[in-house]
Amino acid sequence: MTSPAAPNDNAPFARRFVTPEGADLGLVLGTAGDRAAAFLLDIIFMVLSLILFSLLTLAIGAAAGAKDFEPWGIIWLLGFFVLRNGWFIVFETGPRAATPGKRVLGLRVAARDGGRLTTEAVLVRNFLREIEVFLPVMFLLAAQQAGDPVEGWVVLLGLVWTGCFLLFPLFNRDRLRLGDVVAGTWVVKAPRVKLSADLAAGQTSNGFAFSREQLSAYGVKELQVLEAVLRARDKRTMAAVADRIRGKIGWYKAPDERDEAFLQAYYAALRGRLEHRLLFGHRRKDKFDKA
Amino acid sequence: MNGDLRSHRFRAEREADWRALERLLAKAERGAVSKLTPDELMRIPLLYRSVISSLSVARATSLDAGLVAYLEALAARAYFFVYGARTSLGARLVSFFRHDWPAAVRSLWRETLVAVAILALGTAAGFALVWTNPDWYSAILPDALSQGRDPTATTAFLRETLYKDPKGQPLSFFATMLFTHNSGVSILCFALGFAFCLPTALLVAQNGLTLGALMALFASRGLLPSLGGWLSIHGTTELFAVTIAAAAGFRIGWAVLFPGRLTRLEAARRAGRTAGAAMAGVVVMLVCAGILEGVGRQTIRLDWARYAVGGGMLTLWLAYFYLPRRGEDPK
Numbered sequence: 001m002t003s004p005a006a007p008n009d010n011a012p013f014a015r016r017f018v019t020p021e022g023a024d025l026g027l028v029l030g031t032a033g034d035r036a037a038a039f040l041l042d043i044i045f046m047v048l049s050l051i052l053f054s055l056l057t058l059a060i061g062a063a064a065g066a067k068d069f070e071p072w073g074i075i076w077l078l079g080f081f082v083l084r085n086g087w088f089i090v091f092e093t094g095p096r097a098a099t100p101g102k103r104v105l106g107l108r109v110a111a112r113d114g115g116r117l118t119t120e121a122v123l124v125r126n127f128l129r130e131i132e133v134f135l136p137v138m139f140l141l142a143a144q145q146a147g148d149p150v151e152g153w154v155v156l157l158g159l160v161w162t163g164c165f166l167l168f169p170l171f172n173r174d175r176l177r178l179g180d181v182v183a184g185t186w187v188v189k190a191p192r193v194k195l196s197a198d199l200a201a202g203q204t205s206n207g208f209a210f211s212r213e214q215l216s217a218y219g220v221k222e223l224q225v226l227e228a229v230l231r232a233r234d235k236r237t238m239a240a241v242a243d244r245i246r247g248k249i250g251w252y253k254a255p256d257e258r259d260e261a262f263l264q265a266y267y268a269a270l271r272g273r274l275e276h277r278l279l280f281g282h283r284r285k286d287k288f289d290k291a
Numbered sequence: 292m293n294g295d296l297r298s299h300r301f302r303a304e305r306e307a308d309w310r311a312l313e314r315l316l317a318k319a320e321r322g323a324v325s326k327l328t329p330d331e332l333m334r335i336p337l338l339y340r341s342v343i344s345s346l347s348v349a350r351a352t353s354l355d356a357g358l359v360a361y362l363e364a365l366a367a368r369a370y371f372f373v374y375g376a377r378t379s380l381g382a383r384l385v386s387f388f389r390h391d392w393p394a395a396v397r398s399l400w401r402e403t404l405v406a407v408a409i410l411a412l413g414t415a416a417g418f419a420l421v422w423t424n425p426d427w428y429s430a431i432l433p434d435a436l437s438q439g440r441d442p443t444a445t446t447a448f449l450r451e452t453l454y455k456d457p458k459g460q461p462l463s464f465f466a467t468m469l470f471t472h473n474s475g476v477s478i479l480c481f482a483l484g485f486a487f488c489l490p491t492a493l494l495v496a497q498n499g500l501t502l503g504a505l506m507a508l509f510a511s512r513g514l515l516p517s518l519g520g521w522l523s524i525h526g527t528t529e530l531f532a533v534t535i536a537a538a539a540g541f542r543i544g545w546a547v548l549f550p551g552r553l554t555r556l557e558a559a560r561r562a563g564r565t566a567g568a569a570m571a572g573v574v575v576m577l578v579c580a581g582i583l584e585g586v587g588r589q590t591i592r593l594d595w596a597r598y599a600v601g602g603g604m605l606t607l608w609l610a611y612f613y614l615p616r617r618g619e620d621p622k
Contacts, residue, residue, distance in 0.1 A: 019374075023343045025367045074467045081471040085478065095320050097371065110371060112560075119383070120391075120567030127570060130482035165486075178485055181556060182543055182563035190371070193364035195309065196357040200296050224356045231357065271354050272296050278352060279297075 013175075015188075017114065030107045030187040032169050035177075039133075041101030046087050053079050088126040093119050098190070106191035112174075112184050125179030132178055136162040199230050200268040208265035214249040215273040221286035223274060226267050230260075238263055298353035305345050309365060312338035316368055339369040387571065395568035396612045402538035402545075409492050410534060413499020414506070421507035431504040440505070446512040453514070453521045454592050463589065470581040473529055477536040477573055481566070484540020487548050491540040498533065520594035523601030525584035531608055532576035539566035539573070576608070 013029040030038075054076060061072035091099040097117055098108040109125070111117045139158040146152040169177045180186055218226075229241050242259040245251070245266060253262075274284060295303075315335050319327060327335075346362040353359065396403070420427040425442040432441070440452055476498065483490035502522075509518040543562045550558030583600070591597055 019343060019366075019370055021340060021343045023347050023366065025370060026363055027367060070464050073464050077464070077467045077471060081474070085474070095372075108371070114374065116374070118567070120564065120571055123570050123574070124563050124567040127478050128482045128485060130479050131485060134479075161486075182485065182559050183567065184560035184563060188367075190367060191364055193361045195306070195361045198299050198302055198355060198358070200299050200355070220354055223354055227356055268296065271298070274354055275296060275298055275352060278354070 015174075019114075027110075028189045029175055030105070030189055032175055034105045034107055034189075035169065035175065035187060038099070038101035038105040038107055041104055042087065042099050043101075045100050046083060049087075050080065050083055053083070088129070089122055092117075092122045092126070102187070106189055107187050108190040109185050110188050112180075112186050117185065121183040121185055125177075125183035125185050128177075128179035128182060131162065132165045132168070136166050196231060199227060199264060200271050208262065208269070210249070210266065210269045212273075214251065215270055217245075217249050217287060218270060219284040219286040219289050220274060223267070223270055226263065226270070230263055230267060233260070235259075298349070298355060298358075301345075301348065301353065302355075302358060305341070308338055308341050309345065309362070312342055312369055313365060316365075316372060319372060320368075335369070336373050339366070339373045342366050342369060387568070391568045392572040392575075393612050395565045396535060396572060398565055399535065399538040399542055399569055400613075402541040403534055405541060406491075406495055406534040406537040409495045409537075410499045410502075410530065413496035414503040415499075416496075417500035417503020417505075418507045418510075419503070420500075421504045422511070425508075425511070428504050428508060431500050440508065442508060442511075446514070449509060449512055449514055450517070453517050463585075466585045466588070467581075470577075470584055473533070473580075474577045477533050477577060480533060481536040481540040481543075481570055481573070484537070484542070484544040484566075485547065486544065488541050488544035491537050491544065495533070495537045517594055520597035520601070521588065524588050524591065524597040525580045525601070527601045527605035528576055528583060528608065529580035531605065532573045532580060535569055535576070536573045539569040542566050579604075 013031060015027050015029060017025045017027040019025060057072050057076045057079070088099055092109050096103065096108060097110065102108060109117060109122070111121065136159060139155055139162055143152070143155045143159065146155050165178055169175045169180075174180075174186055176186060226241065229237055238259045242262050245263070246253055251262075277284065312335065315327065315331055315338070318331075319335070342362060343366055346359070346366050349355075349359050349362055417431055421431070428442050434441075440449060476494065480491050480494050483494060506515060506518060509515050543559060543566050546558040546562035547555055553561070583604070587600060588597070591600065
């Protein structure tokens with residue numbers, strides 16, 4: 001989403017989400033890949049925190065000169081318990097409604113009905129992780145210890161059964177996992193997008209003058225590809241694109257003409273033309289659009 | 292081309308508002324909502340509306356994809372803030388304890404009765420099995436949990452486990468382990484409900500079996516009343532929590548199995564709302580049970596006092612959940 005690509009790039013995962021003010025926020029759902037990556041990151045973070053926490057209790061216990069490690073063992077056990085069960089819940093009830101893993105991937109949890117994300121919903125969606133993740137892992141471990149074939153078959157059936165829960169998100173449009181279904185939540189993309197500079201700023205023709213025909217060569221799609229090219233500022237791409245455009249509109253390159261300057265000027269002029277037509281109700285989709 | 296584009300001028304005019312909203316949101320999302328001045332808090336909804344209107348204008352008139360993407364992301368972020376929360380945590384807690392939690396538990400009464408029945412049946416079965424043939428004991432209770440409490444142990448040792456003061460510490464490692472284990476069981480009880488109720492029923496029954504087996508063992512040495520005290524001081528709270536968790540699981544599994552007129556998705560969501568409030572309560576109950584088990588049981592060592600605490604807690608919970616109260620329609 002950070003790249004200013006055409007908005008319907010994410011079409012299969014874009015959802016209409018109309019605010020009470022009547023604007024469609026155009027929310028995009030997190031893909032299964034994003035979700036899995038966020039989950040793995042969270043697991044890694046959890047393990048790291050656990051190691052850190054273990055070392056810390058050990059160090060403090062040793063520093064306190066305790067002969068008896070039982071109290072520290074208790075503190076460790078409680079800490080482990082809170083970490084295992086509380087990690088997702090604490091972070092998702094926070095103001096960003098996202099665990100660190102989700103934050104890295106630019107995701108957040110939201111209520112499907114657009115209302116408030118309640119603590120109860122967060123509890124439910126995370127408690128159900130037990131059967132989505134914990135049970136399959138348990139069956140996997142059991143599989144290694146299965147002695148006789150009957151036990152093996154039981155474990156295999158269990159694995160298949162719980163595997164259905166794990167893979168559930170792949171079988172529905174909204175990528176809901178069981179916890180989302182029951183809690184009435186879904187996971188949407190909430191990227192931090194920086195406001196990038198306006199490429200048309202200060203481009204008052206700059207010595208370039210394009211005719212109306214030259215500005216009718218392209219539509220909105222090409223304009224936004226050009227925008228992406230200008231923002232990426234890759235020299236070779238810009239040269240190639242500039243040559244293509246010059247060829248298409250029949251522009252003769254002046255000897256001291258820089259590709260970037262040419263592209264910027266053309267971008268500003270084309271946007272001006274297309275936006276002008278937009279005001280009159282013509283949105284020219286792309287270069288094949290005859291409107 | 293005369294001068295700047297319209298869309299560029301539009302952006303120049305509105306940009307300050309967007310930036311201001313971005314700053315306020317960043318501050319709020321760092322968890323510093325309380326640090327926002329009342330003025331700033333009042334500004335957020337206004338700025339949010341201005342961004343929404345900017346977004347509509349930009350979509351209609353600007354072809355700057357970067358700008359539209361920025362406004363979409365900002366509007367969504369602000370939307371979640373403005374419509375996401377924000378009764379204060381205190382107010383939410385008050386409403387949870389005064390209304391949501393007992394109401395949720397009350398509405399689960401049928402499921403709770405079923406869970407209690409299954410637990411009782413399991414306990415009776417476990418007791419009967421071990422009573423008639425002690426060999427069953429090791430099949431029901433894994434060694435890790437029984438920790439030497441098995442039919443080969445001496446009566447003196449068994450008595451010791453009920454009253455021993457483990458090195459004078461209020462919260463022994465074993466009690467903590469039991470607490471985390473039992474909390475895990477409650478959560479699993481709830482989660483398994485989704486799988487059409489049956490696994491939850493099995494898990495509750497299995498817990499009953501364990502309980503019954505333990506009771507049979509101690510009863511065979513004439514220690515049943517003492518065990519009752521040892522169990523009930525925290526057990527009434529803990530087992531109640533487990534049955535409510537199971538009931539919440541049943542509610543969800545039932546809704547998925549028999550959604551009635553609703554779609555399965557909607558039925559599951561509605562069941563989830565009740566179950567969620569009940570589960571939040573279960574967490575509170577488990578913490579209470581943990582404190583009772585870790586501190587109460589090690590310091591209170593008289594049977595009658597243990598029974599009194601256990602019975603008192605049970606009465607408290609029952610009264611809290613089921614006594615009709617003013618201002619609520621009796622269903």
